[in-house]
């Protein structure tokens with residue numbers, strides 16, 4: 001089984017035990033793909049899955065109980081930049097969802113803690129995902145920032161923009177949160193932050 005040694009058992013307070021795995025999008029089975037899409041639809045209350053090209057290179061973090069996917073998150077690689085500084089290789093997190101009947105039992109918190117620990121583990125990244133360049137930041141656009149704040153994510157307070165064709169397009173309506181990793185350079189959340197353009201939702 002791919003990445004078997006990345007599977008961990010988590011004993012949760014309400015006797016729920018889940019396996020957590022990281023699986024690159026290209027190695028997901030079609031059954032898992034459909035289960036993730038269904039899980040997100042149930043959690044968000046509508047089919048939110050978009051078949052954007054960048055999701056083909058996503059890394060899925062999957063929590064299973066009795067072989068059923070009960071919680072999910074993914075990250076894709078993006079380049080975020082602080083004004084006037086070197087660009088940062090960023091793990092951009094999306095599609096965080098827990099099956100409605102399993103919510104409130106710590107599953108998504110477990111997955112997110114696992115995710116930030118995994119993307120800082122040089123050896124796992126190299127051997128399991130064939131990723132050589134380390135992540136310098138994690139980021140996401142929250143539906144509601146409180147849940148992530150409790151897990152150590154910080155709301156960006158400075159100006160946000162998207163870089164396209166050499167221009168910066170301001171995105172003042174968006175909320176972005178960041179997580180500082182072991183090799184994140186020092187910064188203040190009041191600085192200006194930008195990301196490269198992508199299809200679909202910019203943040």
Ligand SMILES: CC(C)(COP(=O)(O)OP(=O)(O)OC[C@H]1O[C@@H](n2cnc3c(N)ncnc32)[C@H](O)[C@@H]1OP(=O)(O)O)[C@@H](O)C(=O)NCCC(=O)NCCS
Pocket residue numbers: 043044071095096097098099102103104105106107108109110141142143144145146147
């Ligand atoms: C948000 C979500 C992923 C949390 O999953 P979960 O497995 O229930 O999360 P956990 O059990 O680890 O944490 C739940 C805690 O976060 C809180 N929480 C959940 N959603 C929240 C939200 N939108 N805002 C603030 N707090 C939230 C819960 O009240 C709970 O608090 P408690 O432990 O004090 O009772 C889940 O509610 C979900 O799938 N929501 C719909 C999809 C969604 O909004 N995803 C996030 C997109 S950014």
